[in-house]
Amino acid sequence: MTDKVRIEPRSGTAFRLARGQVLTVIDPQGVQVSDLVAYNADDVREVISNGRTFDYEETIRLTAGHQLWSNRSNPMLSIIEDSVGLHDFLLTPCSTATFEHFYPDKPVHRGCFGNLAEALLPYGIGEDAIPTAFNLFMNVPVDGPTGRIEVIAPVSTAADFIRLKAEMDLVIGLTACSAYSSNGGSFKPIDYVIG
Amino acid sequence: MTDKVRIEPRSGTAFRLARGQVLTVIDPQGVQVSDLVAYNADDVREVISNGRTFDYEETIRLTAGHQLWSNRSNPMLSIIEDSVGLHDFLLTPCSTATFEHFYPDKPVHRGCFGNLAEALLPYGIGEDAIPTAFNLFMNVPVDGPTGRIEVIAPVSTAADFIRLKAEMDLVIGLTACSAYSSNGGSFKPIDYVIG
Numbered sequence: 001m002t003d004k005v006r007i008e009p010r011s012g013t014a015f016r017l018a019r020g021q022v023l024t025v026i027d028p029q030g031v032q033v034s035d036l037v038a039y040n041a042d043d044v045r046e047v048i049s050n051g052r053t054f055d056y057e058e059t060i061r062l063t064a065g066h067q068l069w070s071n072r073s074n075p076m077l078s079i080i081e082d083s084v085g086l087h088d089f090l091l092t093p094c095s096t097a098t099f100e101h102f103y104p105d106k107p108v109h110r111g112c113f114g115n116l117a118e119a120l121l122p123y124g125i126g127e128d129a130i131p132t133a134f135n136l137f138m139n140v141p142v143d144g145p146t147g148r149i150e151v152i153a154p155v156s157t158a159a160d161f162i163r164l165k166a167e168m169d170l171v172i173g174l175t176a177c178s179a180y181s182s183n184g185g186s187f188k189p190i191d192y193v194i195g
Numbered sequence: 196m197t198d199k200v201r202i203e204p205r206s207g208t209a210f211r212l213a214r215g216q217v218l219t220v221i222d223p224q225g226v227q228v229s230d231l232v233a234y235n236a237d238d239v240r241e242v243i244s245n246g247r248t249f250d251y252e253e254t255i256r257l258t259a260g261h262q263l264w265s266n267r268s269n270p271m272l273s274i275i276e277d278s279v280g281l282h283d284f285l286l287t288p289c290s291t292a293t294f295e296h297f298y299p300d301k302p303v304h305r306g307c308f309g310n311l312a313e314a315l316l317p318y319g320i321g322e323d324a325i326p327t328a329f330n331l332f333m334n335v336p337v338d339g340p341t342g343r344i345e346v347i348a349p350v351s352t353a354a355d356f357i358r359l360k361a362e363m364d365l366v367i368g369l370t371a372c373s374a375y376s377s378n379g380g381s382f383k384p385i386d387y388v389i390g
Contacts, residue, residue: 050246051287051327054344056296060285061342071323073292090255092246097268101251128266132246132327144339147256149249 001195012115012175088138153184196390207310207370228372283333348379
């Protein structure tokens with residue numbers, strides 16, 4: 001198992017995760033979000049897909065026992081343990097455009113989207129290939145009858161975590177989220193371990 | 196305005212839609228689904244995004260007054276009229292893999308995914324670039340607390356329609372759906388008009 005790696009507030013990273021390896025993502029202080037994307041390391045045009053995942057798992061709330069599927073209908077990651085049970089797979093990473101839209105009076109940040117774009121570039125993955133992310137710990141209640149969604153503070157507390165097993169060789173992108181509403185207005189780090 | 200064009204059951208097509216043009220998609224017999232995808236005609240790497248749309252529209256139920264957004268945070272289509280009000284933007288087009296998964300005892304069909312892939316190829320759009328589609332008339336109730344989804348018969352009746360205005364020059368992919376559960380077990384045509 002690797003040492004614990006820290007993703008500093010409002011930043012992101014990318015790394016390889018071999019088939020069979022387990023990625024543990026930890027919210028060290030609680031109430032923080034981490035955007036996760038995954039690509040087939042052998043052909044990065046294969047990428048996690050919220051639509052395929054919702055189809056096969058028959059739910060939009062993914063937790064232990066569920067898999068994250070690719071646009072080619074292959075399992076990419078299995079959620080094997082989850083101390084929170086509340087994540088989002090509906091929304092795209094925050095970006096300069098979302099900062100301008102939602103926070104017109106606040107400083108613009110490149111957001112998780114910009115952080116992922118920079119981190120994924122060495123793997124030959126361009127901005128347009130960043131899909132709807134699996135947003136760990138993100139709390140997005142959906143009102144079934146109307147479809148209305150809102151972004152509220154995560155229910156995660158310090159040291160909460162999720163563990164995902166790689167079902168193929170992957171390139172992972174991972175952030176400590178930069179948006180105001182997704183983490184209750186504060187910016188905090190995210191930790192991860194590969195084992 | 197063009198003549199009405201028919202998409203035969205279990206087939207699909209692709210065409211250009213210029214900025215300002217209005218696409219009317221009609222369910223001529225009722226209880227049928229049509230998968231719609233859209234690309235920037237000048238750069239097909241820009242594509243409709245359910246995640247960006249959910250973000251900006253703050254709902255997963257899109258109807259008249261809402262816009263469909265691209266992965267680059269630009270509006271692609273505005274819904275200007277909608278006689279049904281119930282569509283899906285969660286699920287990916289049916290495919291050989293989804294037929295094998297959901298209907299193991301029935302003949303496999305290439306589905307909307309295969310139909311879209313063939314129709315979009317002349318525009319330089321490959322299979323991996325087919326996103327989660329905006330599934331017109333598709334009825335996918337979501338249970339808010341559990342996240343469970345199901346696919347049930349559309350509420351559309353004969354001659355129901357949706358009208359969408361192009362906000363940029365687009366390539367549109369459009370199908371008459373091939374899956375069993377999405378259309379109440381029957382396969383019917385879809386009509387469209389460009390005006």
